[in-house]
Amino acid sequence: MNRIDLPAVVDEMDEVLAFMADQEKKSLLRFLTCGSVDDGKSTLIGRLLYDTKLIFEDQLAALQNDSRKHGTNGDDIDFALLVDGLEAEREQGITIDVAYRFFATPKRKFIVADTPGHEQYTRNMATGASTADLAIVLVDARQGVLTQTRRHSFIASLLGIRHIVLAVNKIDLVDYSQDVFDRIVADYTGFAADLGFATIQPIPISARYGDNVTLKSEKLGWYDGPALLTHLETISLDETDAARPFRFPVQYVNRPNQNFRGFAGTIASGTISVGSPVVVAKSGKASRVKRIVTQDGDLEQAVEGQAVTLVLEDEVEVSRGNMLVAPDARPDVADQFAAHLVWFGEEAMIPGRPYLLRTETDQVSVTITDLKYRININSFAQEAAKHLALNEVGVCNLSTGEPIAFDPYKENRSTGSFIIIDRMTNATVGAGMIDFALRRASNVHWQALDVDRDARAAQKSQRPAVLWFTGLSGSGKSTVANLLEKHLHSLGKHTYILDGDNVRHGLNRDLGFTAEDRVENIRRVGEVTKLMADAGLIVLVSFISPFRAERRLVRELLPEGEFIEIFVDTPIEECIKRDPKGLYAKALRGEIKNFTGVDSPYERPENPEIHLKTSGRTTEELAAEVEKYLGDHGIISNFNADSWSI
Amino acid sequence: MNQNLTHLQRLEAESIHIFREVAATFANPVMLYSIGKDSSVMLHLAMKAFYPAKPPFPFLHVDTTWKFREMIAFRDAQARELGFELRVHINEDGVRQGINPFVHGSNTHTHIMKTVGLRQALDKYGFDAAFGGARRDEEKSRAKERIFSFRNAQHGWDPKNQRPEMWKVYNTRIAKGESIRVFPLSNWTELDIWQYILQENIPIVPLYFAARRPVVERDGMLIMVDDERMELKAGEKIEERMVRFRTLGCYPLTGAIESTAATLPEIVGEMLIARTSERQGRLIDKDEAGSMEKKKREGYF
Numbered sequence: 001m002n003r004i005d006l007p008a009v010v011d012e013m014d015e016v017l018a019f020m021a022d023q024e025k026k027s028l029l030r031f032l033t034c035g036s037v038d039d040g041k042s043t044l045i046g047r048l049l050y051d052t053k054l055i056f057e058d059q060l061a062a063l064q065n066d067s068r069k070h071g072t073n074g075d076d077i078d079f080a081l082l083v084d085g086l087e088a089e090r091e092q093g094i095t096i097d098v099a100y101r102f103f104a105t106p107k108r109k110f111i112v113a114d115t116p117g118h119e120q121y122t123r124n125m126a127t128g129a130s131t132a133d134l135a136i137v138l139v140d141a142r143q144g145v146l147t148q149t150r151r152h153s154f155i156a157s158l159l160g161i162r163h164i165v166l167a168v169n170k171i172d173l174v175d176y177s178q179d180v181f182d183r184i185v186a187d188y189t190g191f192a193a194d195l196g197f198a199t200i201q202p203i204p205i206s207a208r209y210g211d212n213v214t215l216k217s218e219k220l221g222w223y224d225g226p227a228l229l230t231h232l233e234t235i236s237l238d239e240t241d242a243a244r245p246f247r248f249p250v251q252y253v254n255r256p257n258q259n260f261r262g263f264a265g266t267i268a269s270g271t272i273s274v275g276s277p278v279v280v281a282k283s284g285k286a287s288r289v290k291r292i293v294t295q296d297g298d299l300e301q302a303v304e305g306q307a308v309t310l311v312l313e314d315e316v317e318v319s320r321g322n323m324l325v326a327p328d329a330r331p332d333v334a335d336q337f338a339a340h341l342v343w344f345g346e347e348a349m350i351p352g353r354p355y356l357l358r359t360e361t362d363q364v365s366v367t368i369t370d371l372k373y374r375i376n377i378n379s380f381a382q383e384a385a386k387h388l389a390l391n392e393v394g395v396c397n398l399s400t401g402e403p404i405a406f407d408p409y410k411e412n413r414s415t416g417s418f419i420i421i422d423r424m425t426n427a428t429v430g431a432g433m434i435d436f437a438l439r440r441a442s443n444v445h446w447q448a449l450d451v452d453r454d455a456r457a458a459q460k461s462q463r464p465a466v467l468w469f470t471g472l473s474g475s476g477k478s479t480v481a482n483l484l485e486k487h488l489h490s491l492g493k494h495t496y497i498l499d500g501d502n503v504r505h506g507l508n509r510d511l512g513f514t515a516e517d518r519v520e521n522i523r524r525v526g527e528v529t530k531l532m533a534d535a536g537l538i539v540l541v542s543f544i545s546p547f548r549a550e551r552r553l554v555r556e557l558l559p560e561g562e563f564i565e566i567f568v569d570t571p572i573e574e575c576i577k578r579d580p581k582g583l584y585a586k587a588l589r590g591e592i593k594n595f596t597g598v599d600s601p602y603e604r605p606e607n608p609e610i611h612l613k614t615s616g617r618t619t620e621e622l623a624a625e626v627e628k629y630l631g632d633h634g635i636i637s638n639f640n641a642d643s644w645s646i
Numbered sequence: 647m648n649q650n651l652t653h654l655q656r657l658e659a660e661s662i663h664i665f666r667e668v669a670a671t672f673a674n675p676v677m678l679y680s681i682g683k684d685s686s687v688m689l690h691l692a693m694k695a696f697y698p699a700k701p702p703f704p705f706l707h708v709d710t711t712w713k714f715r716e717m718i719a720f721r722d723a724q725a726r727e728l729g730f731e732l733r734v735h736i737n738e739d740g741v742r743q744g745i746n747p748f749v750h751g752s753n754t755h756t757h758i759m760k761t762v763g764l765r766q767a768l769d770k771y772g773f774d775a776a777f778g779g780a781r782r783d784e785e786k787s788r789a790k791e792r793i794f795s796f797r798n799a800q801h802g803w804d805p806k807n808q809r810p811e812m813w814k815v816y817n818t819r820i821a822k823g824e825s826i827r828v829f830p831l832s833n834w835t836e837l838d839i840w841q842y843i844l845q846e847n848i849p850i851v852p853l854y855f856a857a858r859r860p861v862v863e864r865d866g867m868l869i870m871v872d873d874e875r876m877e878l879k880a881g882e883k884i885e886e887r888m889v890r891f892r893t894l895g896c897y898p899l900t901g902a903i904e905s906t907a908a909t910l911p912e913i914v915g916e917m918l919i920a921r922t923s924e925r926q927g928r929l930i931d932k933d934e935a936g937s938m939e940k941k942k943r944e945g946y947f
Contacts, residue, residue, distance in 0.1 A: 252669055255699075256698055295697035306651065307666070320670050360813070427809065428817045
């Protein structure tokens with residue numbers, strides 16, 4: 001909305017139409033405001049809206065009312081109240097979520113993301129930064145550069161923002177001092193030099209009194225740069241390079257009838273014309289553009305940012321998540337790559353844990369295979385780390401279940417970005433910026449094997465399977481597994497048992513019992529299990545394996561139907577009573593830390609293939625139940641209840 | 647950002663992208679069609695997003711039974727003309743209880759006929775995503791809402807625990823019973839809407855244009871007498887005045903403004919020099935501070 005430079009009465013149609021035509025020629029600048037708590041971000045935006053006459057009379061009346069009730073400025077209008085919309089924010093006087101504001105001047109339209117200062121809301125700042133072209137970093141003149149100033153500047157840089165305004169606010173409270181201003185500017189440019197910004201414009205302002213916000217202030221005569229709004233109106237945006245290679249992530253396949261098959265999406269970069277050659281990124285199949293379809297008529301050409309529907313000349317296979325691209329400048333297609341990762345989850349990111357990865361249109365399973373280092377966002381130093389906690393940033397290698405098509409984030413924000421989703425809660429727990437593909441993945445080709453897994457299993461008259469016994473310590477997993485193996489062996493079946501004892505003393509003796517080590521422990525066991533199943537064996541695995549995520553990880557390593565989760569369900573009171581190794585006694589005395597069921601959780605299986613309730617049943621009955629399942633599902637052919645003495 | 651694209655072309659592309667994203671990732675989406683100008687723009691964008699196909703989802707109107715008669719006529723004409731699937735839901739419990747905005751006030755009426763009605767419809771059809779026409783420039787709590795806004799199984803919104811929304815990478819995953827409200831017009835302003843209606847020649851309900859209409863002055867607002875259910879209080883009288891509406895809803899709760907603007911450019915011209923914000927004509931926002939946020943937490947759009 002805009003009421004600037006309007007004639008007093010607009011009643012002529014021509015004038016309105018002329019005004020609207022002017023609106024259309026304006027460019028758009030998306031920026032965000034960030035900085036520490038109480039640096040005056042919301043006040044600054046309120047001031048910008050007020051000074052560009054965007055506050056309506058009824059809003060102003062409500063604001064004056066609110067200012068008396070919640071305001072921190074005595075009887076003056078508290079502009080922050082206009083922007084801090086949520087009730088909780090008004091009561092606490094802080095900003096807890098990103099708010100989007102809209103204003104315009106005769107030169108430009110603006111979308112402002114007002115983002116939170118508190119450390120725990122860093123993820124909301126990243127949200128605002130991901131779509132912004134410029135960041136206003138506010139600093140309180142009395143406080144100077146703070147931790148949050150550095151953190152937010154770093155996140156802005158990480159998310160690819162190239163222009164910074166360093167707004168030294170509350171300059172009125174330091175008597176409009178040039179010395180204070182110069183000192184803060186020197187501090188800031190000192191550390192920001194490494195962050196790769198294209199421009200940094202320092203401006204002394206008072207958001208509360210409006211100095212240097214829309215107009216230059218006489219009280220700051222020593223400052224010879226532009227007022228803030230002037231700078232925002234005139235800074236030259238990074239124009240997109242029309243020569244950037246064509247990228248069209250396919251969102252939706254539009255197929256209303258047999259005669260029409262169009263690929264709908266938004267052009268992420270470059271231009272496309274009718275007749276242009278394109279290839280399908282993941283398959284390399286080539287075709288040409290036959291039509292560029294819109295409801296307003298077919299186009300000859302379409303450019304970056306347009307949402308169109310492409311029809312190709314050939315019947316090539318393309319589905320959502322794939323990309324149509326320029327044949328002479330293709331994106332990477334890989335299942336392993338390096339990326340910067342910002343963590344948003346309450347639960348830490350642990351390498352090896354399975355998550356979902358989502359790009360603009362693609363979705364695949366993913367694990368972080370290696371956390372190379374964490375970045376200390378205060379010193380920007382690289383630090384060794386085993387996990388990433390909430391609001392931490394790291395550089396990682398990732399491995400996806402299927403290859404994805406992408407560009408490095410530095411070259412393309414649309415095709416180089418992704419989010420990480422928790423598989424249980426569906427929460428967005430991380431955001432990533434891809435650095436480069438790891439070539440390892442494309443160079444290691446699978447050996448084509450003549451003797452395959454089916455051949456090996458057939459030779460043994462069985463189908464491979466992984467019997468995964470999970471349950472508390474002392475629940476009876478190993479006892480049941482041992483008896484079952486004995487019986488299967490007597491039937492001529494080829495089996496192997498993996499349990500904590502034979503694995504922990506060899507393969508995994510370098511691992512302890514922290515959450516990270518437990519994940520790695522299960523990952524290795526999963527991989528060994530997979531090899532054994534490939535060899536045609538029936539593998540019995542007896543592990544407490546308390547976390548659903550890890551059990552699911554192993555399940556996904558194996559072909560459908562081969563992972564048989566067996567929940568050995570014994571009440572904890574009973575396990576404590578049995579305590580065959582005396583471990584509960586020690587754990588309850590606090591001598592063992594992270595003991596499952598005592599001070600570390602056991603996540604019960606939600607849909608196990610077999611739920612063994614052990615109370616009142618013999619080991620023979622339990623083992624026979626499992627064997628019957630194997631018979632029923634064709635893993636062994638000769639189950640015979642009579643062979644059990646029950 | 648590309649110089650070749652105008653501001654409106656960019657907004658249009660963003661909205662179309664959002665429509666397609668929902669169609670591609672949800673099993674059972676729906677568009678909430680409230681018949682107002684924002685709904686008209688949404689409908690227009692939805693038709694564009696899937697051309698040459700029709701939008702692959704139905705349109706739902708939660709009818710409070712107190713909408714202007716012209717709105718209902720317009721709704722049915724649009725559905726006929728454009729050939730989209732229209733479903734109308736009325737909270738029959740509310741009708742049985744005789745909920746009446748004149749008697750029960752805007753809060754109770756809106757809660758029962760609109761919020762509860764909407765929840766009933768969403769549960770009845772099992773919709774997992776619902777498009778709404780809210781814009782961030784409308785109201786303070788709207789300014790903070792995501793484009794893909796998560797709702798728990800009770801349709802509630804938790805403003806303090808919103809999913810981060812990065813780039814155009816939308817997290818569309820939900821568990822059974824949960825849903826997402828999707829706002830394709832989040833980044834449009836009121837001016838953008840009008841400008842687009844003008845540019846694209848989008849049909850809107852005639853109530854937006856000034857005409858002589860029967861109104862009553864009540865509580866500082868001009869209420870149009872749309873049917874015989876409106877009873878006059880002592881001292882009130884019906885007058886024919888030249889009025890129009892800036893927003894449309896239930897007629898007893900929607901104030902008219904005196905105006906002679908009978909064409910789109912005149913409306914825009916009037917809006918440009920207006921001194922009060924758009925929602926001011928709605929009783930529901932004024933009841934108490936933070937009232938919109940409260941309604942949204944309860945499942946209101």
